[in-house]
Ligand code: KG4
């Protein structure tokens with residue numbers, strides 16, 4: 216024992232097979248990610264059955280890589296953590312089964328981690344000064360949540376999407392304009408040479424709660440624009456369309472965040488999830504926060520998209536609270552934030 220707590224974390228909730236070793240919940244000793252993107256690109260999106268099979272094929276090598284890069288062994292680590300939801304059930308089952316087998320064989324405690332909580336915790340890796348309470352914006356392929364992080368493991372959701380997640384909208388629009396999968400990075404790149412003011416797409420209004428989001432309206436407006444152009448034989452400028460769509464999404468995310476910070480009197484803001492890797496969102500959120508006297512934390516892009524280091528960070532809070540999982544830990548595809 217060296218006084219440190221080293222956690223081996225495993226993440227297989229979607230299309231990245233990932234493992235990491237994280238020391239004391241903050242220091243990333245290794246972060247290995249095998250991305251399945253090239254395989255799913257052939258089908259224009261994630262094929263769940265193929266994702267599970269690929270996880271099985273890669274997981275042992277990824278874990279071995281994470282341990283050796285960290286210069287440690289299974290014997291030396293203090294706990295095994297794994298994402299148990301939300302996500303694709305077959306994909307989650309590969310990670311949870313592997314984690315249970317390893318923890319059992321090595322006689323280590325097992326920790327179950329909520330994937331969304333992991334995304335939020337990614338911020339602590341490079342922003343150790345960040346501490347609750349703060350306002351969090353989680354924007355990923357499956358989730359869009361505006362929330363107040365009350366304490367390390369206590370979350371109050373004040374707004375969520377009523378239809379598509381922000382990343383889902385990026386992926387669907389990219390597919391419609393022929394940019395392919397994964398849509399987010401492709402739109403981000405195409406938008407760099409386009410004008411965000413070329414086409415005005417609607418900013419969705421939602422009746423349920425003033426902090427809720429809706430992205431299906433913007434997506435439909437893009438599809439209508441494309442259909443209309445096709446019927447009238449007008450040429451579509453993909454760069455302009457990408458930049459204008461991106462601006463519509465970014466505007467809504469930033470204005471909701473700034474309004475909530477004002478209403479709840481919170482000056483600390485953190486973004487997380489795959490879409491927070493978006494260059495326009497990072498720049499605009501930075502600008503809006505500066506203008507409103509707010510301090511913003513955003514992880515480096517590698518910690519925005521799925522990775523296991525963020526799972527190791529979230530697991531450390533559970534470890535400190537003595538909250539360990541039993542050998543009956545199961546995959547929970549619809550796991551909610553804050554649910555145990
Ligand atoms: O967090 P994540 O890796 O997985 C989920 O938990 O869903 O997020 C993936 C999502 C995808 O929809 C992807 O298109 C989007 O994040 N994304 C981006 C960018 N990079 C990834 N969206 C916009 N701009 C990006 N640069």
Ligand code: ZN
Nearest residue numbers: 355489520521
């Ligand atoms: Zn994710």
